[in-house]
Amino acid sequence: MIPKVTGETVNYAAGRKEHRNQMQQKKENEEPKVLSSNIKNRMMSGFHRTANAFTEYPAKGLKGDINSNFYEFLAMGRVPYLLGSATFIGVFNAASQFFDSRGMQQSKKIGLKLAAGVIFYALAKTLSKDLITRPVSWATGIDIEQPYLNVVYPFPKVILSEPPKPNDKNNNNETPTRIIQDLDPQYQYQKLWESGEFPRIDLVKPEFFDKVAKKNGLGENLNSAENEVKPILKNVISTATTASRVSSFLWAACGVALAACGNWDSYYDTYLSGTKLGKNPIKKDAPFKDKMKARLGNFWQHTKEGTIALKETFKTSAKEFYNGAPGTKGFKKHAGKVLFFTALGSTVFGVANTIIRARNMSKNLCDPDVIDRSKDSMAV
């Protein structure tokens, strides 16, 4: 049994031995494993990273823990995004109550516009990644979003307990005792193909390479599919990652632009800032059941009307985004179109570039001038 972290002191040598045994056991049990690239796993991975980024990782990092690693630092990278958005929205909306009536309206308007912008930015940025990664995955068999659960064994940390006080007659130990901490494995949700230089090919089954080879036109029953697929894999990681990074920011820009069109602020004002639209009166002394019924009715009505209004607002703002505000001309009229087609163009180009390059590479590899497949070959 591994000694508990909390305050329990153990003999260092004994602890070390026990720790070693335990480690060996755990290593047998826990290996990194590939997760299927479904929505559940991707959400789980996002949730795991985000939740830890706000709790465990900063707690470790602020202590300067030796086991605080680069993965945790990168995971914490989403804290500024979320906190920053919240700050932006919060400050403008919270500020509004301090201003005079006109200033309050202005501030509220800016705040609501900002809130819409931030939400649309995040939505567009996240969702648009699939526009690149899905087609690439279908065409080449390589899904750069493919998650895997990594298991990391931390450094065992041996710290000294407080040295015995010289006057303590009960304590017979002359040397300080040691405490061992941090022995549980750490889980990291990583992506298989995040790195082009060190792709985790050790984690995938050989069938994967056969599938990719076949999809990219290298043929079937290859002698060493892994070796032939590797350069293609590396290429796809580079091209698809670049494409999704660039285009997702452009889509995010479209999202902000969409939020700037139409009257989102009035939608937010009516349906999201707590104004109750339901018309069922709630009597103070009515029985609980009736009150609940009225409340639910109001909620349902609010939701229903809100959904219709959301659709309408979205429609008008999309129209204004694409066609320009009425009465405008030139750049003002067409800016939305330009932005939209730039984003769309970057997506189409990114996907086409990735797939065509992968295909071309396999064509080159299949070229008999490069490798004559009719002859036996041996991996060197």
Add this chain to the structure above:
Amino acid sequence: MAVSKIQNQVSFTQKPNIDTNSGNVNMERLLPLPRKHYLNHNEIPDSVNRIRPEPGQGHLLNGGFFSSLGRFFSNRIYDIKSVYKGYTGTANDHQLGRTNDVGLVLGGLGIASFLTTKRIATMPKHMEFIGLASFLSSMALWPKIGIFGPARAVHGFDADKRYIDDQGRNKSVFQDPNYVPFELFRGDKKSEDISAIADYMGISKDAPNRNEMAKDQMRKVATQNHTLWMLTSGVAVPTLTALLCNGFERIYEPLLVKYKNSLSDSKLNKMYETLINSTDKKHTTPKPAKKIANQIRNFATVNRSEKVLTGEQITNFVNTVAKDAGSGVSAALAKDIRAILAQPDKAVVDNKYIEEIAKNIEAKFQGHNLLKKGIVSFDEIVRALCPIKAPEKNAANDKKPSADDIIKAFKEGKELTKDQVDDVIKKGVLLDKERVNKAITKAVNDKLAAADFTNTNNIPAEKIRQRVIDMAGNVIRNNALLPKSETYVMTESAANNIKSIAGAMGEYLYNFRQLRGINELKMGNVADSMDAYLWKKLETAFTNIVYPNNVFTSKSFKPLIDNTSDIEKTAQANIEKLVKDDERYAKAIKKIDALKTEYLKAVFGNDERQYIQYNEFIKGNNAHGGVNWNARTYSDYGTQIDKYLEIETKLARNFYEGIEGNKRGLFNNLLTTITNNQNGNNFGKTVTFHDAAANVKKVENFVTACDRIIHSLDIYRRAYLNPASKHVEQDLFNEAKHNVISAQSNDFFARFNNRSKSVKFRQYMDLIFAPNKYLDDLTKANMSEASRYTMDGWIDKLRALLFNDKKNWQYSEFGHNNCPIGDTYKDNLLSTPDARYRAQGKNPVEFLNQGLKNSYNSNKWLRMFGGLFIGVFSLSVIAQFFFGKKDSTIPLEKDRLKQEKLNQQNAIDNQINQELNEELEGEAAHAN
């Protein structure tokens, strides 16, 4: 390259000890050479030939300003290259990481560019990009000033240190705590010397593994700081962005305003040169002007063949051609074109038209027993319009007549087949109303001729028929039964008439738009025009004068906002304090005066005294638009406003002269609007100034506002200097003090008129409106000449407005007979609320209310963002003192020094003891 270098260095002192052919290995080679420990491989002399690695290329980067700046640009080039490599599939992980940053900037530029389309003024447009730049620089700046700067001060090393690795990639040393390239700390500089850092950290000098201890500490502190960076950025970066934006806006806005102002001037000068001063007779029409002219010509040409137009078509055309042409121009043009094209005697006859006639006949005839018999149907009217020809037998052999021939035949009243007639009516045909009327008469008469009138009393049927036919004729006469429709037909001559103004109209509209654009830069209703900017400045300046040091006290502004009586109370108290302090008072007057001068200079060029002459000139004219255009030679003064007036006049004249004399009568409305020329037959003395007149009002607004402020302050000053003098009683002063700062446009005149015409009132008026007599010396001394003049002018005007009724005694009593404002001018000046406002100036209390609001809002904003930022900043600085707490196993230098001191003390003690002992022993021995 590195590999080949290594291969080149492969050589052996001994003979080749591996025989590749035989595979024998020389065993001697495997014996260990004598080793020299701790020798840097770079220091191994070349004489010792052995395989050795290339010297490392990695090195730490120093944080000097210029080298960082240089690296900033090279890094951006690296970023762009990374994207290229990413797309070609050859990027490494480091380069892939950089693509994210490029994406962020690209997306940011997309957002900023799009949002500019939602902004009207230049400043907010630029602010979108400034905001993006501020955001990007805040992201870079925050860790430097908020995290790693304080960390360096507390812990003695830069936790944000960057290095170039062997592949030339720029990386952060401590980013990955599991891989810190400590070997790059070679000790060349103090910041790269681990032992110096250990000194700073206070690690004992005789500690074993001292450098390792320091490295562990560094790693720990760096991890803590990187975490702090991530946790604080979310709050610090947005607030810092907002603060940077705000700060930059304050610097940028005046520059932009100045730039726009001078741009306006230079454009106006250029326009003036080409339009007025140019002696070049070869005049080339600019392309946009030609485009407008062609639009007009096309409109005439395309429709020339008797095409019928609707009123809506004409309005649409005019709106596309003459939009932004100033009020009334497009309406006048439309009116003239309609008049030219109108054909009151003709109508487009189609199904609807005939149906309506049938309906009208029925409505008129139905109620009458006898007339009723003459009601004709749709078909009967059509047949009367055009007789139907019986289908010929050999018609198939004939050539089919063209549509034009059929219409021609229809118009000539020839016989046509039923299908042909139906076709023509369906499409509609332009006919004389007279002909239609004749056809109706014929149809009705035919019907009546066939009707049976026998069943009546003894009167012969024929007689009745004749009476009924006469009755029907009376009803039908004068086109009474025809539908009322306006018919606009583009005949050949109408087309020529319209074309005759195309060239002149194109030039006028083009130039007018140019001129208006130039004016917008300076006097536009946008926040960054000179006009709006100086108003804002005046508001702030006046508020700061009355409520000084408001940055710290603006909290107390909230209850004042929109509470005018409290504002007046506090403002009175504050101004009373202000006027007691000569220095502050002089400063205040100077400040307001400077703004006034700045405005005048912007409009009247560098010599603001032009305003004096201008004012005199304008006084003699109608300030409401029409100005006697040849009453003054503009070039004598050459101010911007003069040039503007002259160009507007010139454009109007050019337009007038661009139209052939005999055609001018056709464009009465247009000429009246553009040239203020009543019947369009000659170019009169006055022209209408669309924008120039508005500018005149704007100048007056601002100048009067300044004058009223200075005058109000002056009243307070005089009240302080002459408490209840024999000339003026205290309560008069009090009333004046109250009125000058609080009278609104609604009650301004009422407040003065309400007083009876008593002697006191005279004194009261004298007190307020007699600047030359009573304006305080200090006030006068701090005003410019032009400013003093406008002040006099303003007061003269106000007096005249109040008393220039000849039946009233006040005006002559004051002895200002030379006041040049006449009755008509007075009526003009007071005709609208706008004019009254201009005459009396902006109410100072209103001014302060607005100023306090703005001050409160911006202070609130600053306090919130600034407070948030300072909070985060202090938090992260304080955090440094909790970071890097040393392990109890690390021996500290201060303990060592203490111990050393103790040891020394002990040694001294021991020595003393020893000496004492020896002495004692000696004494004992001696005693023994």
